[in-house]
């Protein structure tokens with residue numbers, strides 16, 4: 001069985017539109033990747049010596065990661081695959097699903113603003129392991145663990161660590177980047193945003209749906225075509241009503257929910273809670289670009305199609 005790896009960088013961007021699972025579309029039909037066995041054991045390294053003064057704040061690394069895990073574990077409509085957390089002092093991958101400021105296992109480019117990387121191992125469409133590596137020396141940035149903290153170097157940008165951890169855990173469970181700008185899985189980190197969005201919840205519950213949904217949802221599907229099928233259009237449903245269907249989950253933010261069209265131009269957006277929606281189709285031509293998502297690669301294509309203009313109905 002083929003083994004593959006995927007890595008997604010969360011980029012630091014100033015300032016800084018869809019849920020998208022990782023998976024395989026090589027047969028023309030997209031198959032989402034899932035963890036082979038759940039619950040997933042997780043190891044947090046409490047050894048943060050590699051990050052030095054680039055980590056500031058009174059809250060511990062372990063607590064920040066646990067807070068991020070809690071955000072996913074408590075998400076509506078989502079049967080969390082995340083399991084028991086243990087701790088270690090590992091500074092290199094050790095065969096566990098390690099979350100760390102590691103000194104080896106991944107090499108960060110010192111000239112970019114990469115904050116963290118999640119490296120995932122696959123066997124076919126099964127996820128067999130993953131590590132989350134935080135960059136111990138991000139250029140022009142430091143990590144803070146509480147809002148009162150500031151960087152040791154006054155010119156560094158203070159990046160909330162939990163914001164980054166929550167994003168990386170989305171990759172860890174099997175989500176690709178989202179082109180929905182306010183989604184947790186958007187590839188560029190805001191200074192602080194620790195709450196999941198409707199888009200993230202839709203993606204998580206697509207992969208690991210709760211048997212009895214907390215909030216009933218529906219779907220919208222269609223086809224994007226120009227002279228022929230449009231592959232890789234970003235199609236998103238923007239909620240325009242005043243409903244608050246996730247009101248019992250006050251930590252969930254209302255955002256559009258989106259996806260990308262497949263090789264036939266077909267799209268299906270599921271996980272839509274009750275509201276009114278306007279559906280848009282737009283090219284993936286910025287701020288999120290083809291290179292930020294694995295969609296074209298998943299389908300064995302060179303790139304998604306962007307030679308069209310935004311439409312909505």
Ligand SMILES: [Zn+2]
Nearest residue numbers: 008009010187
């Ligand atoms: Zn990412």
